[in-house]
Amino acid sequence: MREALNRLSSEGLVESRVQRGFYVKPVHLDELRELTKTRCWLEALALRESIAHATPDWDEELIIAHHRLTRTPRSLDPERFEDNPEWERLHRDFHKVLISRCGSTPLLEFCEQLADRLYRYRMLSIRKVFTTRHVKDEHAEILQLVLDRDSERATEALTHHYKRTADAVLKDLGTPDPREDG
Template identity: 65%
Template sequence: MDAVIEVDGQGPSTQASHVYDRLREDLLSGRLAPSRKLQMRFLTEAYQTGQTPLREALNRLTADGLVEVREQRGFYVKDISRAELAELTKTRCWVEALALRESMKAATPPWEEQLVLAQHRLSRAPRSLSATTFEDNPEWEKLHRIYHRVLIANCGSQSLVAFCGQLADQLYRYRRLSIRKAFPSRAVGDEHAAIVNAVLNADVEGAVALLTAHYQRTADVILQDETIFPELKANGG
C-alpha cells in the first residue's frame, strides 16, 4: 500500500481534492504541456503528496478530458489537435444553445440582474495587465468564467451546467495556449454585451446565434495558430 503523507490533518480524499485542484490549474494554464508524460515520482515530489491521492486526482482529470492514459505507458497530459478543437467547439455550441434557451425560457428578474452584474464586472476588468504588451489578467479570466456560467445557470439542470463546464475547461486549455493570438486585439467586451442585450430583450434565437458565433470566432482564430499547431507552417498554412 502506498504511504500517504498527512498534511495539516488531511486524509487521503482531502489530499486528492487538493492535488486535483493544483494539477487542474497547471493543466489548464499550460504549465503542464500537451502530451507531456506525468511521471509519478516527479508529481509526488512537485505536489508533496503520496501515490494514492495522486492516482485518484489523475483518474478524475482523465474523466475531465484533461489527462489521458496510454496503454502500458501511464498518464500523459491530453494532447491537442485541430480536429479535437473543432469538435469540442461544435459540441459546446450545441449544449450551451440548449442551456441558454432553457435559461431564457425560465427567465426571472433575479437571474437577469445577476447576468447584468456579471457582464458589468467583466467589462470593468482590464483584459491585459499591461497597456503596452499583452499580459493575461487572472481576474478577467475569473470574471469571464462567471459570466459564461451565469448565462446558462438558469436552465434547471445541474448536470447540463456541469457538462458545459467540462467542455469549457477543455476549450480553455486551447485558449490559454493560444492566448496572445486569440484575444489582444479582439473586442470581446462588445460580444459579451450584445449577448446580454439579446437575453434582456427576450430574443432567444438572437442570443443563441451571438453566443455560438462568439465561441466559433475564438476557435477560428486558434485553429490558425502556428505556434500551437506547427503542422500549419509545414503545410503552408
C-alpha cells in the same frame, strides 16, 4: 497525486500510458472542432431555456456579472498579453450566469466540463487575438440580446462567440476547417 492524475485522465486532459506514467494530452484540432460544436449545441439549448425562464433577479445577476467582467482588465499588462486570473474567473462567471436558469443541473455540469476542456484551446488563441478581438463587445451584444429576450439572436451571438475562439486557434495553427471550403 495518482488519484488527481487519474481524474484528469478521466476528464480527457491527460493520458495514462501503461508502465510509462501520465502525459499531458496533445492538442488535437479535430477535438477542438468537436468540443466547440458540442458546446455550441448545449449552451444554445441552455441559453434558450434560461431566457424562457427569465426573472428580474436573473437579469440583475447577468448585469452584475457583466459589469464586473467589463471593469476588470483582460491582461495585467496593457501593452502585451499577461493573463489576468481575475478576468478569467469573472469571464467564467458571466458565461455560467447566462445559462444558469435552464432548469437542468446535468446540462449545466456538461457545459462546465466542456468549458474546462476548451480552456486550454482558448489559451492558445488569446495572445494572438488580444489586441484585435473585441470580446468585450461580444459579451455586451450577448447580454443585450438576452435582456431583450431575443432567444434566436442571443444563441447565434453566443455560438459565434465560441466559434471565433476556435477559428483563431485553427487559423493560428494554419489548419482551417475543411468543411468551410467551397
